[in-house]
Amino acid sequence: MGRTTDLRREIKQRFFPLMTATGFTVDMRDAPFFFGFRRMTPDVIQVCDVQWDSYGRPRFVINFGKCSPAGVICHGQPVRPEDVTASATPLRGRLAPGRHSTIGGWFRQDRPLIESILHLSPLRSPAEVVTTLLTLFHEVEDWWEDGSIGLHVRIIAMRYSRDIAGGAPMAGRRAIL
Secondary structure, three states, X not given: OOOOHHHHHHHXXXXXXXXXXXXXXXXXXXXXXXXXXXXXXXXXXXEEEEEEOOOOOOEEEEEEEEXXXXXXXXXXXXXXXXXXXXXXXXXXXXXXXXXXOOHHHOEXXXXXXXXXXHHOOOEOOHHHHHHHHHHHOHHHHHHHHHOOOOOOXXXXXXXXXXXXXXXXXXXXXXXXX
């Protein structure tokens, strides 16, 4: 059993049902590195994914975005609506409980050193971590709904991506809003 097994199970048991109940389909083609979710409506495609730490630590972040129902052009190549991911959308965001833009601000089961000494345990329970995700996820839903940016959300405009449905490419370098 790997270091992330219990946390992955908890996400599948508690976060997946929330997403499917609100009309998202699960996309596991990039697992184990990403768990993807996509909701397609006549007006918009909303996507998000759980991005896991590349070193196998029990940490993850939520990436999200939206685009026109026609899909996007990413790095000069068209991306079909059923293949759009958060990283391909022209305007995307990240949900993380911490203020750091680095992995230190991600959702994490492993405690920082000082905290693990104080709590006499190196790990939080998987349920605690997923409860934090479920508590904060409304900030993603708010951004999808009306563009509001919550305390735990960072929005990034990507210059190499644009909507197929008439959007112009973003000018300049990536911008953090």
